[in-house]
Amino acid sequence: MTKPLNILITNDDGPLDNNVSQYIRPFVQYITKHRPNWNLVIVVPNIQRSWIGKAHFADKELTATFIYSDPNSTDNKFLGPFNRPQVGNSKFKFKPNISGSKDSEKIPQNSIEWCLLDGTPASCADIGCNHVSNIEHFDLVISGPNVGRNTSRPYATSSGTVGAAFEACITGNTRAIALSWAYYNTQITVDEESFETVSRLSCDVIESLLKSWDYENKVDVYSVNVPLYPGIRYEDTKAVFAPLAQNSWTSVFTNYEEEDDNDENDNGGAIKFKWDPDYTFSRNTVLNSEGINDGKLVESKMCTITPLRASFHVSLNDEHFGKELIYHSLLDTTSSSDVAVLTINPKEYIAEPLTVSIKKYLPTLPIIKAESIEPFFDKFTRIFQYGEYEQIDASKLHSGVLHYFANTFIYRKALIRKQYLTQTINTFTAKNPTSILKTAYMESFNIDVDYAEFLDDALDEAWELRQELEDPKNNKWWILKPSMSDKAQGIRVFKTVRDLQAIFDSFDEEEIEGENTSENKIITSQLRHFIVQEYLQAPLLLNNRKFHIRCYIIAKGCLKVMVYERMLALFASTEFKNLSVDNYNVLSAEDLSCHLTNTCLQETDKVKEIDPVREFDTLDEISAENKENIKQQIREIAHDTFLAAVNANRLNFQPLENAFEIYGVDFLVDRDYKVKLLEVNAYPDFKQTGDALKNLIFELFDNVTQTCIAPIFQKKEDEDIVGDIKLNNFTTVLDESIHDW
Incomplete structure (x- = not known):
């Protein structure tokens, strides 16, 4: 059932009148017949108060009276005025007078009730919003319909209609629409059929604006002008956004x-x-005048919509003007009140690809850019949010109510924290020894170290690791990774216990002295969990440089996992050098650089000498056969990794039906073309792709929107759009229903 809307109606032409207020009657009657979910409260001046702007009668005490009209009458007759409400179902908070006066006995229970004030339109908006009804907050104030046009700067700035709408924003803290009906050739009144058409146009424009209110540009008021002439046809009348004529x-x-x-x-x-x-x-x-403006378009018998701030500031940019509004009725069950809210920074690398793809597949879905999701829960039926993890409302997302959707799961540290990933894989491979993860994940150990002085105790706890490190016959090298860090912070390569002690000592020294001796330093007192993993000493090299593969993997619902086939190759900034105790210093950032492939750590001057990020499929140094072999291994690893998360660590990985997530998963390839899983990153840094390969990200979000976002909102009118587009770059590697925790 459609949610009721509490709407206050005011105007500057006053109550029903054959000479100066001809439009309020047919408009209100249309609403009572065709918008049963609009809960109307009507507060208007007791006489015409046009040309008065946003004014009050200072120091004047205002008095309310009440009148009643027939909802089916085609004239402007009414009963009253009365000093108090006269019907038992009054929408005003004042105790009605139902003592049985002669006039009150004539008032039918279904009469339209009007409150009249001997004040200005702005005063009506203030008192209507704050004093006369039991409604705590209105969803909208409609000021109008005004008799005539409120186009161009001279009319709008002096209009009591616009002034009342501004006052609603300022003292009522609500959205408002200033509505005017533009007549032609001095023909103010028309036939009832034309009045009904214009009322329908007005209501559809209002509901469409309510569904897609432009919070991004901080719109307070929309000034709407609707053409009124005999024989007007709904289907021939466009509504377009237009600036005020600045004459x-x-x-x-x-x-x-x-x-x-x-x-x-x-x-x-x-x-x-x-x-x-x-x-x-x-x-x-x-x-x-030159260019598009509201006056010209109304003269062409179009509806015009001008977004305003309550400071007479037009809030849309030039590129919006001339854009047509698509009519949507809030009563239309096929067009529910849905919205996409982007809480990411509009300047973020992915903002454009995400916006473009949503507009492509869901052209009628409003997109709002905001800092928080909270203001939208009570205003829309279904909400999709794309934001950072901290911006998501975890309690609502995890509640199971399928009206809120987001781009992240709540519990997924089984994958994205290195220590948990190690536990997840070790548990899974112990029960599934034939899994590809048995060889695709290098031998790893978890250690907890608060300060360097406690390393020896930590190795006593991880005694298997100590044995490996102290074995003189062991030629392995190891890589140290903080469990919760990203961008390669704190990563070190080492061989012995002495090396590891020197590394932790250096961490403590950096923390105490506040020195930024390296770009990837770490503070051990803040991140105590580490993994020590066997280092791949024989990686596949291209042009004598080490590289890793970044693959975007999408997990949707409970649980479908898809691999994005367009992958990246990220290269180290310096040529690879084999590890040797004679030529490698575990504390040297320069010695470490050839072993790290994270682009965020690369020096600008060195990056200029190479191409640090390339699309994997364009690597001519690898044969087509070996590329497909590598990709097939990645698909199998992805399958088993997510299967391991839901089977071996369900407490820390819980997929949700109303969520999806894009993971940046990193892989190494050895000289025998065997693939090794490095790590899984939530909310990956997409901008490392760079501008040259941004099309890869555009296509990724195109596929994500088609697969994960569009099905949330898709309506019949959108199905043809999506149906004509083939999905080329996602491969499904896991598709299971998992609900039994």
Whole structure:
């Protein structure tokens, strides 16, 4: 069922009147008949208050009266005014007078109830929002429909209709729409059928704006002008965004001196100023201006929508103007109130690919860029959020209510923390000795070290590692990795216990002295968990440089795992040197550089000499047969890694039906073309791809949106769009239903 909307209606033309307020009746009647989910409260001036802007009568005490109209009548008759509400189902918080007066007995229970104030439109908005009803907060204030146009700067800045909408934002803290009906050739009134068409257009524009309110540009008010003429057709009337015409005007007054033949002092008659706007001059200045503006488009019988701040500031950029609004009704069950909220920085590397792909597959879905997800939970039926892990509402995501979707699982440290990944794989391979992980994951040990002085105790706990390190016949080298660090921070290569002690001593010295002696230093007191892993001494080299493969792997729901076939090769900045106790210093950043392939650590001048990131498929140094062999191993490793997470470490990896996640998974290849799993990264650093290969990321998010995001919202009208596009670059490696923890 559609959520009710609490809506306050005010205007500047006053209550029903055949001469000055002809439009409020058909508009309100249309709403009562066709928008049953709109809970209306009507507060309008008791007389016409046009041209008064956002004004109040300072120090004036305002009085409310109440009138009642027939929801089916085609005239502007009403009962009242009364000093108090007269019906038992009054929407006003004041105790109704139902004592049985002659007039009140004539009021049907289904009558439309109006509150009239002897104040300004802005006062009506303030009092309507804050004082007269039991509604704590309105979803929207509609100011109008105004008789005539509020196009161009002179009209908008003096309009009581726009002024009331601004006041709703300022004192009511709510969204507002200033609605005007633009008549033509002095024909103010039209037939009832045309009134109904214009009312329908107005309601559809309002609901469409409510669904896609532009929070990014901080829109407070939309000024909407709807054309009104006999025989207007709904299907022929477009609604487009347009700026205010920035024209100037002549004075709206002319002056004269009144003659006074009886003035004994010979002072002459009074000096007077007559209201005399030059409407023709105003119209011509708009029509003769350059570019798109609201006045020109209304003259062409289009609806215009102008987004405003409550400071008369137009809030959309130039590229938005001329864009057509797609009508959506909130009562249409095929077009529910959905939204995509991007809480990432708009300047982030992936912001553009993500936005482009969502607009491609879900062209009618509003996209809002915001800092937080919280403001949107009560305003939309279904929400998809793409953000960093800390921005996700974990409690709502994990609640199982399938109206909130996000780009991350909550529990996944079984994969992304190195110590947990080691536990996950060791447990899984102990039960599944034929798994590819048995040889694809190098021998690894977990150690906990708070400070360097406690390393010896840590090795006593990890006695198998101590035996390996102290065995004089052992030719293995080892790599130390902090469990929770990224960007290669704290990674060191070593061989002996003495080497490892020197490394931890250097960590402590850097922490105490505050020295930044290396770009990948670590603070041991903050990160006490480490893994020690056998180092691959014979990696596959291309142009005598070590490289690793970055593969993007997508986990969706409970649980489908897909490998993105376009992979990256990331190269070390210096030529590879074989490890030797004679030529390798475990504390030297220069000696370490040829063994690390993370682009974030590479020096700018050295990067210029090489191509640090290449697409794997373009590596001519590797044959097509070996490339496919490598990819097939990656697929098998991905399958078993995620299977291990859900089977061997369910507490720390729990996929969710209403989530998906993109992982950056790193692999090494040895000289025999055997693939080794290095690590799994959540929310990977996509920008390491660089500008030259950004198309790879665009295509990744295109596939992710098609596979993971579009199915959340897809409606019938979007199916044809998606159906015509083939998915070429995802390979499904695991597809199981896992719900039994």
